Amino acid sequence: MQDAPYQDWRDEFVLARDVRSRGGHAELVQAVRARRLVPVIRGAYRRIDAVRRAIVAEHPRDDAFRARIRAAHLLASAPPTFAGFAAAAIWRLPILGDWPPMIDVLVDPSTGGRSNATLRRSYVGWPGEYVEVDGLRVTPLSHTVVATARTASFAQAVAFADAGLHGADQRGSIPARKPVTRADLLTQLTRFGGGRGVRKARGALDFADGASGSAGESASRVGIRLLGMPKPQLQVPFSDDRGHIGTVDFWWPEFNLIGEFDGEGKYLRDEFTQGRTAAEVVIDEKNRENRLRALGPSLTRWDWPVARSLILLRAHLAAAGLR
Secondary structure, X not given: OOOOOHHHHHOOEEEHHXXXXXXXXXXXXXXXXXXXXXXXXXXXXXXXXXXXXXXXXOOHHHHHHHHHHHHHHHHOOOOOEEOHHHHHHHOOOOOOOOOOOXXXXXXXXXXXXXXXXXXXXXXXXXXXXXXXXXXXEEOOHHXXXXXXXXXXXXXXXXXXXXXXXXXXXXXXXXXXXXXXXXXXXXXXXXXXXXXXXXXXXXXXXXXXXXXXOOHHHHHHHHHHHHHOOOOOXXXXXXXXXXXXXXXXXXXXXXXXXXXXXXXXXXXXXXXXXXXXXXXXXXHHHHHHHHHHHHOOOXXXXXXXXXXXXXXXXXXXXXXXXXX
């Protein structure tokens, strides 16, 4: 994964201790009251213009959690090694709900350290190594996927594992992420021995599929499995006499049915629209759908409310002809 310049995000933050050292406490209070600075964690503030720029490219939920991690790094006396969900956020793995309130840090068992109101320190599964991503020390991607799979819900564990196996291309300011292999994940799993959550993690890793292209697709796949409905093929390309039409999320050839998950950022976020307006994205999707239907298959689309609900997902897919 290409490391984003550390200075780019470091300049977004103002630390209270630095302001106090130069006698600028009153100036800090005024900036916060005027909303030029936004509190992140105790002792750290972020410039409001940086917040506004970031949420154009990323979901505000993801940006806010990553800001807390960066602030914790800046406040630490020595660079921490972020782990668990914090590492997942740094690696830009997709969260299905909200990020946790605590920031996980992994420590060497020989040195230890205490947790506090912001950081939760642990030595369980210590990998003996770290990598640097985005100017931060973080557990390796394979370790991050396995560690979170032990404690996350099955759907969340699958979403992280799918994304780890899939990798990610460079999108705007978001760096690329090299995929891990299933062998990498299983090797990391042995570090946890027979500890808590290992069996659950193994189940999620067995079900994970690097062909899955988004968190919504992962959540949908888990729902389809839990419902006992037929397993779809993933990321299947379609073409007509004009050439390649596109790659569909789900394909059930025995039902002649295409399924597409539509995420909330598909028509709005820069990383997906690639310079097109929302109207242009809608027109392009409509043209693509018309070409797919002209080949004969039925096509059904669903969004997050359906993907998150087994009742809605069953009804939606059944109405589309899936049994």
